Amino acid sequence: MLEGIMIGLTAAFSLQNLLMVVAGCLIGTFIGMLPGLGPMSIIAIMIPVAITLGDPAAALILLAGVYYGAIFGGSTSSILLNAPGVAGTVATSFDGYPMAQKGQAGKALTIAAVASFAGGTIGAILLMVFAPALSTVALLFHSAEYFALMVVGLSAIAAFAGTGQVAKALMMTMLGLMLATVGEGALFSMPRFTLGLMDLQSGISFITLAMAMFALPEAMFLVLNPARGTNGEGGSNKITGLRFSRAEGRAMMPVIGRQSVQGFFIGVLPGAGATIASFLGYAVERNLASPEEQKEFGKGSVKGLAAPETANNAACTGSFVPLLTLGIPGSGTTAILLGALIALNVTPGPRLMTDTPEIFWAVIISMFIGNLVLLILNLPLIPYIAKILTIPREYLIPFILFFTLMGAYIGQNNATELLILVGLGVVATILRFADYPLAPLLIGFILGTMLEDNFSRSMQLYQGVGFVLERPMTLALLVMALLLVLLPSYRARRARKRAEGVADGD
């Protein structure tokens, strides 16, 4: 391995490859900041450029830089505009946006940058040390376990609900699960709930729903409730404090440590990825936090922001394990990367490390450089990026609307998306006025498809629900899900009892 690292170091530090890292990261972050343009479309655009380079190591370094650069940049629109452009940064907006609302946009961006850096770097260390051994881990999960993992994700939904809103959160989750069934599922060649509309045949697109649930109601809210924009809650015209305090840093440390490892391992599983990693990271950290800290979650908690940001970057790095060691793309983005590699006559798989070690190691080493570049690039820019929020509301609203509509349109090039977006946006605005949390809806939507697909696959493979008992890991995950549901209510009841006890004692 040491020899490999040496080869990688020499290759990664060549002038050309250093330029590739910087270029990839730059392009990735800037385009990634625009909602609607996720890593997948950016990489697809960059592929012809990468292929003309001719050198597979340089091409992969460039594309990998674009990939984690886009994840890095993707958090910006979540934090500033509540408009997550990629599923992996939805959880970032839960605490990032409230923080920006409080006028701490600079701090939120700094935390996101540091957490991303740590997640990416620790992920790269894990990748370097364990990649060959991890290829077996990637194959540990069958459909049954993926199903159970999705149940764990859903059971953690209480974590996303404000206090006393559990019933509302569950209702929204159900709504999200229902929306996920629209269209022709992967396992059934029958269109469902499409109302006969061809545009609904492939289901509701994630970006459209995310924009409709988060960004549009936000803009509408600002229009309908102008008081909030000028002085109400919004001290947001002043950007105070770009740095987080030492105490906050200390609070973040264990979160970052745990989430880089957890996120990385979830990323290794083909079919889970950055989105699941960020949600589970958020949920786990909320459950681990002290009751006082828990109240902060959803209102601008430092931990709540650091957790998904660390996890999604670590998962991103983790997804290179099945890609490089097995040739299995775990997500749409890595599938495009795989296509580019094959186009360059590199076939990823178990022999990549032995046949072309210079590619394997150069890519991993370049990840360290890339993460450093991203941090250096982003930190000085944060004050300027955060200034977006000092734009008066009346100018900011059309700006949000523009990016929202563009984001929904650009991925599909289909004007009907805009109608769907506005329709769903109106519903979302009403729900928001009625104080229903919208995040659970989006989570239900994202997990719904995977939940259903993996469940029906397992049913078909085991000809019934027998897999729950036959596969110990499935059972363990399902028990964990049950605990996640029961534990908070048990805690709450105990706390209530204790409070009553004290009252009695008085």
Add this chain to the structure above:
Amino acid sequence: MKMTMTRRVVLAAAAATLAFGGAAQADDHQMLEQLHFIVPGGAGGGWDGAARGTGEALTESGLVGSASFENMSGGGGGVAIAHMIENAESLDNTLMVNSTPIVIRSLTGVFPQSFRDLTLVAGTTGDYAAIVVPADSPIEDMDGLLAAYAEQGMDFAVGGGSVPGGMDHLVVAMVMRAAGEDPTAVNYIAYDAGGEAMAGLLSGEIDALSTGFSEAIALADQGEVRILGVTAPERVPAYDTAPTFVEQGIDTTFINWRGFFAPPGTSDEKTAQYIAALEALYETEAWEEVRARNGWVNIWNPGEDFRTFLEAQEQEIGDLMRQLGFL
């Protein structure tokens, strides 16, 4: 300040993309000034690669002055087909890429139109299908697979990256029918995408996988899978260690073609121009490079041949789907 930078980067990126589409010198053998490709799916998919690869080779070789691309996803390709038909009159120099699914999806009624509603230009590339097992599987050949299937019945799971009734499933059914088994009895497990299906195979969740031949070659090269059979009529020179189904006594062949369509009502003269440009493309180095890079197999099915081919494929797939109960 930040936003102007962002915008500049976007513009630069857009300009770069355009430059790549249009990086061609006006050569003397230019046959068409410009060509616009409609891709019925998103960026990065198979259709997208086929259109961009063809466009790139056409401009690079100087056969076409410039090429542009438009992604129009939705309805399994139905949105793009409807667009081609509705706007036929205003769509000059426009070609839509499509492949075997246009036949399957118009049979199942995903969209009401079929290839008959468009002007057929040519089928240009193809990929055979293959059935693979993990490299460490005890199954050595199709006889072994059939024996294992006879023994395990429903517990013998064959996976693929398409919906039941989709291409990967139809290949399994075709092979099993030709081998004298009941094609409806096979336990076919559908995955969302080829990558997931591959993970399913290597993790031991499924026993065999139906996939595209080019993907199968990539994995066989890495020593991860064994190719049990290819749906080619004879062994493919690019990878001749893989046996065909035919030589193992299973008389079935299948090709997943990719080809181009023009809007309905395109004049014969214009269609002939498209066909001539694509035919000339085969002879160029630029095409050879793109083709080899993507692992495509050249097939050449212009105009009326294309119609005959599509009608035959529609008949065959239709029969099979009726037998499977999907129609």
